[in-house]
Amino acid sequence: MKATLKNVAIVVVALAMVLVVLSAIDKASDIGVSASKTAIKVTVVDLDNNPVHNAVVTINGSTFFCDNNGNSPAIEIENLHNSYDKSITAWHTQTVVITKDGYVPTVVLNCVVFDKEMRKLTVKIYPIDESKLPYVCYVETPPSDYINQLVGTNN
DSSP, X not given: OHHHHHHHHHHHHHHHHHHHHHXXXXXXXXXXXXXXXXXXXXXXXXXXXXXXXXXXXXXXXXXXXXXXXXXXXXXXXXXXXXXXXXXXXXXXXXXXEEEXXXXXXXXXXXXXXXXXXXXXXXXXXXXXXXXXXXOEEEEOOOOHHHHHHHHTOOO
């Protein structure tokens, strides 16, 4: 009887350890970014929406690599600024550069990140072909409230 109880206890402890490890793996990409930090996580896909493994994401001079699912780690944004209006502190703009051998370099200008939130951004990149496209540049618009303020509407 004691051997059976001991075996059950070992199995329960082993299952608990497996659950802890699986939970840690699930959250691994967000380690180091607390809820009170402004951050971005970039997913890079090709024209068919397939993830692009090992794409290079550069933000503020720091470089990060995408995993097999095309996901960068959670990247804490430092040196926050707003290229539209320096008095705005609720949201900020960043330049995101993505490179990968065999693909056209891609830039996202004015990528909007909100203060103390995690931004999830998906970027589609184009394969190099005979078109000689030197780069792709996306320009993100600011939040609607800001645009409405500029044009004098409240919608």
